[in-house]
Amino acid sequence: MVELKSVGVVGGGQMGSGIAQLAAMYGLDVHLIDTDPVALSSATKSISASIQRFVSKGQISQAAATDALGRLHCTSNLEELCSSDFIIEAIVESEDVKKKLFINLDKIAKSTAILASNTSSISITRLASATSRPQQVIGMHFMNPPPIMKLVEIVRGADTSDNTFYATKALAERFGKIVICSQDYSGFIVNRILMPMINEAFHALYTGVATKEDIDTGMKLGTNHPMGPLELADFIGLDVCLSIMRVLHAGLGDSKYSPCPLLVQYVDAGRLGKKRGIGVYDYRKLKNHFNEARKSKGALPF
The missing domain is CATH 3.40.50.720 (NAD(P)-binding Rossmann-like Domain)
Known part of the structure; x- marks a missing residue:
């Protein structure tokens, strides 16, 4: 070698x-x-x-x-x-x-x-x-x-x-x-399991099962995940998540891998996650809140 x-x-x-x-x-x-x-x-x-x-x-x-x-x-x-x-x-x-x-x-x-x-x-x-x-x-x-x-x-x-x-x-x-x-199958190991979970979280939000905050908190505290699935999707990039779901859907041919309409809509709207400042969450508001807290208190609010 x-x-x-x-x-x-x-x-x-x-x-x-x-x-x-x-x-x-x-x-x-x-x-x-x-x-x-x-x-x-x-x-x-x-x-x-x-x-x-x-x-x-x-x-x-x-x-x-x-x-x-x-x-x-x-x-x-x-x-x-x-x-x-x-x-x-x-x-x-x-x-x-x-x-x-x-x-x-x-x-x-x-x-x-x-x-x-x-x-x-x-x-x-x-x-x-x-x-x-x-x-x-x-x-x-x-x-x-x-x-x-x-x-x-x-x-x-x-x-x-x-x-x-x-x-x-x-x-x-x-x-x-x-x-x-x-093995060379669509999504390999990690995303074969991770992306359907993220997609299901979008379905839960889309159908009104719960708020985005409760969905993420439920998965963080209920399953000991460091990030909730919707927060994680924003970190990965919603466009990337959508691309992977489409690869899974095309490659495995099962309707359970069909991307959630809400995920598609967010990507169509340019809401791609943290890299764009807005995805499931609006990071522009969070940033402004963070900056205002620093100005008013001279230190971090936590």
Whole structure:
């Protein structure tokens, strides 16, 4: 098995920047790619701030933080991945868009490079079919946020080789992650179970079973979940939740996976969750309340 020294990450959003941060913190040279300069700038700031939080908590030294940031290279040029040993795609959850990217990566990447997808639901076999190296394509699904969450879900496509699997597993473990393995079925393990729960919470809200607050409180206190399903959906992104439900519905062919009309309506309205300031909850109001409390009391209200 070839030693991995450099990692490429495509996608400067929350997942991509988090994965890039992990790779840099664990001693790998990293190229983070995004065609949007604003997204790249935001990713750079986010990674720097996140690494500094590790320093402030005493989890890493300032010297280690400086070294990690020195290993991070942000660019909009996909061609810079030509020397990467391992490339992780973390872009929008769309099979067509991902396939186009994999076609390009297959042309750019060196012949020995492994191409991984951070997809949370899309068939690895189908993504691999867009390349000339299906044996070197694999699913490597990080949980959000990648620097904090301990789990990585690895998914083998129909042709994924043992060498690719073991190299991917070793990389995840190098990052300090616990690995679980899924067959290449829609939604894999985590989202096959999680997304129908979130969808059912939307149905409960849609049909007037309870308020959003009571639904979330019920699941937090009744099942010991750290976040309620509706709050979690806002954190994940309602558009992402809807995309995964549609993949589950199409791939498994069961009406129980049909997205709740309220979830569809919220996405159509642009209510995508925390990243847009509004989803099931209105975070603009919460932010204003938080700021007013600080102004009036000079400290946090809790």
